Amino acid sequence: NKIPATLIAGDGIGPEIMASVTTVLDALGAPFVWDHQNAGMGALENQGSALPDATLDSIARTGLVLKGPLTTPVGKGFRSINVTLRQQFDLYANVRPTQTIVPGGRYSNVDLVVIRENVEGLYAAMEHYMRVGDDPEAVAYGAGFNTRAECNRIVRFAFEYAVKNGRKKVTLVHKANILKILSGIFLHEGRRVAAEYEGRIELEERIVDACAMELVIKPENYDVIVTTNLFGDILSDLTAGLVGGLGMAPGANIGEKMAVFEAVHGSAPDIAGKGVANPLALMMAASMMLAHVGRQDLSARLDGGMKQILTTDGIRTRDLGGTATTEDVTQALLRAIH
Numbered sequence: 005n006k007i008p009a010t011l012i013a014g015d016g017i018g019p020e021i022m023a024s025v026t027t028v029l030d031a032l033g034a035p036f037v038w039d040h041q042n043a044g045m046g047a048l049e050n051q052g053s054a055l056p057d058a059t060l061d062s063i064a065r066t067g068l069v070l071k072g073p074l075t076t077p078v079g080k081g082f083r084s085i086n087v088t089l090r091q092q093f094d095l096y097a098n099v100r101p102t103q104t105i106v107p108g109g110r111y112s113n114v115d116l117v118v119i120r121e122n123v124e125g126l127y128a129a130m131e132h133y134m135r136v137g138d139d140p141e142a143v144a145y146g147a148g149f150n151t152r153a154e155c156n157r158i159v160r161f162a163f164e165y166a167v168k169n170g171r172k173k174v175t176l177v178h179k180a181n182i183l184k185i186l187s188g189i190f191l192h193e194g195r196r197v198a199a200e201y202e203g204r205i206e207l208e209e210r211i212v213d214a215c216a217m218e219l220v221i222k223p224e225n226y227d228v229i230v231t232t233n234l235f236g237d238i239l240s241d242l243t244a245g246l247v248g249g250l251g252m253a254p255g256a257n258i259g260e261k262m263a264v265f266e267a268v269h270g271s272a273p274d275i276a277g278k279g280v281a282n283p284l285a286l287m288m289a290a291s292m293m294l295a296h297v298g299r300q301d302l303s304a305r306l307d308g309g310m311k312q313i314l315t316t317d318g319i320r321t322r323d324l325g326g327t328a329t330t331e332d333v334t335q336a337l338l339r340a341i342h
């Protein structure tokens with residue numbers, strides 16, 4: 005029952021945290037057979053492309069990816085690799101679970117999931133300057149779009165996610181009071197989808213700014229949040245901050261036939277090569293990947309191990325206020341899962 009999957013170690017701290025994750029997955033007996041591929045800065049230097057054809061072919065073949073952070077080359081003509089992957093493989097749902105694991109933080113009972121629409125909205129990059137008089141860049145103009153079909157698909161995804169994961173409530177987050185059409189289509193289509201789940205999953209609606217405030221004051225009130233691209237980008241970083249920051253935030257980009265699992269954080273050039281990066285965000289992404297392929301048993305064991313090392317064992321990397329190295333976390337986790 006081996007499952008072929010593409011593995012991209014990534015840039016910066018990528019190789020360090022990926023080594024930790026694959027070591028632990030091997031010890032767990034995870035079913036993945038890795039097809040190692042490159043992307044990002046390293047691939048640009050060695051293969052002449054930040055997203056080589058071999059990598060795209062592998063992803064198209066396996067439909068399943070574990071990905072380290074990629075450094076997006078700075079300069080004109082380079083599009084974000086992550087955005088390219090999302091568009092190319094129609095990875096329309098970005099799923100970011102947030103749960104309190106580290107005790108002693110500001111919030112003790114956070115357990116929510118942000119589901120962000122990943123391919124439309126204001127990130128469609130339809131933007132340009134407009135000239136006024138002598139100044140060719142006097143006005144910056146940007147537009148976005150949301151389709152009814154996509155609003156339906158992402159809200160349905162959120163409700164199905166709630167059903168499958170035993171969650172009780174879905175909150176539609178919008179700004180339809182101001183963006184009556186652009187955000188209104190999401191709200192109205194969302195309500196139609198929600199009606200199909202009436203009696204099973206509770207529907208709640210929030211305006212995005214009020215939602216941001218409430219997330220900081222009482223995040224325990226939230227369960228599943230579904231929203232459009234820009235709002236989801238911002239809110240999901242906010243929720244990561246509720247539970248210990250980027251080192252604790254996993255994410256999945258999911259399409260009809262494809263899924264890419266990754267940490268939310270970037271390549272952390274400031275700490276790359278020092279052996280101190282927190283591998284747990286990528287570890288949690290790997291746990292989501294195990295659940296995605298039907299190995300909830302291994303996913304639960306890995307989650308239990310992470311919980312144990314953070315609470316009972318008190319193993320924390322520097323981003324969590326501790327002194328543990330990446331390797332310390334790996335070794336502690338190997339002990340915890342046995």
Ligand code: NAI
Pocket residue numbers: 017021072073074075076086250251266267268269270271272273274275280281282283285323
């Ligand atoms: P970043 O997430 O790499 O780093 C922000 C801060 O968080 C830094 O102080 C870093 O040391 C810390 N940090 C991040 N991950 C950590 C971990 N696992 N353990 C401990 N500390 C951690 O964001 P930044 O600096 O804005 O971006 C660096 C590069 O990463 C850029 O080239 C950016 O384009 C890329 N990036 C890639 C992403 C991806 O591939 N999914 C996501 C975000 C950024």
Ligand code: MG
Pocket residue numbers: 237238241
């Ligand atoms: Mg973001």
